[in-house]
Amino acid sequence: MDRNLNLIYQKLYSYFGPQHWWPARTPFEVIIGAILTQNTNWLNVEKAIGNLKKYKLLQPVTLYKLPHKRLASLIRSAGYYNIKAKRLKSFLKFFIKYYNGSIKKMSKGSTISLRQQLLLVNGIGPETADSILLYALDKPVFVVDAYTKRILSRHRFIPEGAGYDETQNLFMNNFSPKGRPAGSPNIRLFNEYHALLVKLGKEFCLKRRPKCEMCPLK
DNA sequence: GACCAGGCACATC
DNA sequence: GATGTGCATGGT
Numbered sequence: 001m002d003r004n005l006n007l008i009y010q011k012l013y014s015y016f017g018p019q020h021w022w023p024a025r026t027p028f029e030v031i032i033g034a035i036l037t038q039n040t041n042w043l044n045v046e047k048a049i050g051n052l053k054k055y056k057l058l059q060p061v062t063l064y065k066l067p068h069k070r071l072a073s074l075i076r077s078a079g080y081y082n083i084k085a086k087r088l089k090s091f092l093k094f095f096i097k098y099y100n101g102s103i104k105k106m107s108k109g110s111t112i113s114l115r116q117q118l119l120l121v122n123g124i125g126p127e128t129a130d131s132i133l134l135y136a137l138d139k140p141v142f143v144v145d146a147y148t149k150r151i152l153s154r155h156r157f158i159p160e161g162a163g164y165d166e167t168q169n170l171f172m173n174n175f176s177p178k179g180r181p182a183g184s185p186n187i188r189l190f191n192e193y194h195a196l197l198v199k200l201g202k203e204f205c206l207k208r209r210p211k212c213e214m215c216p217l218k
Numbered sequence: 219g220a221c222c223a224g225g226c227a228c229a230t231c
Numbered sequence: 232g233a234t235g236t237g238c239a240t241g242g243t
Contacts, residue, residue: 038225044241045224079223079240087226125226145224198224207222222243230235 004157005175008217009189012196015216019195022135024049027103029058030136031095034128035087036078048078060101064092087123094121103136111139126164134194140185142171143194147201154205155217 023042024030029049036045051074052058057066072085092101094117099106106114111133118129126144133139144167153160158167171193180186204215212218 034224037223039223039238040225040240041223041242043223044239047241077240080225080238081240083226083238123226127225131224143224147224194224201224220243223241226238228236231233 005171008155009175009193009196011216012200013192016196016199019192019199021191021195022131024135027136028060031091031132032058032063032088034131034135035091035123036075036084038080038084038087038128040079044077044079048075051075051077060092060096064089064096083123090122091124107137111141114139115141126168130168134187134190138187140187140190142168142175142190144168144171145194145198147205148194148197150207151197151201151205154210 022030022033024033032052033045033049036048049058052063055074057063057074063071068082068085068089071088072081075081075084075088078084095101095106098117109117114137115129115133118124118132119126124132130141130143133141134143144164149158149162149167152158152167152170153162157170171190175189175193200216204211
């Protein structure tokens, strides 16, 4: 099993090359993007983040103090803007209260405890929590998203409709980076693998009309 | 005009 | 525990 996951990684990497994820300039920007991109096209998120940058609002306390209506209108392009404005605020409240708005302080926490804390924040579920852990805080967790599940179920690694943890465990327990035992954490590899799965998903493993004939995994 | 995008919370059974 | 629904914009 793990041989196949390794093989898929090798194929994707040689076909697409390094993805240089997450597409953001700072860890804080990663977190804001992770919340804004929930069920949303990344291009729409970039516009929203561009607005926040334009007015120099992309800092924890500044953003937290912004009135709901103003924040919602600035992130309008990302869709679900009312609910996302609320979710950003609930994360910022947590981030400021417990870590003084400091990524450095937050990074000192253990992966397990940070994950538990993040999941208690309203608006942060397993994928957003893991994206924050991996891409903003450099913690060794595998991020599972809709593309990951679709690709893995179409290739019969998991049943259709498999849960988040089940899918994540497949990678965390079985994927063995070169020269390491299965289950050993590898941040860089987890980073690259998830980014490659998203790339494959966007270009070939489409929901309705997958381009299986041209797929690099074929 | 329909379909889709790097989810999540909440209601209901 | 499983299933259904609201949230919303912008690109194809």
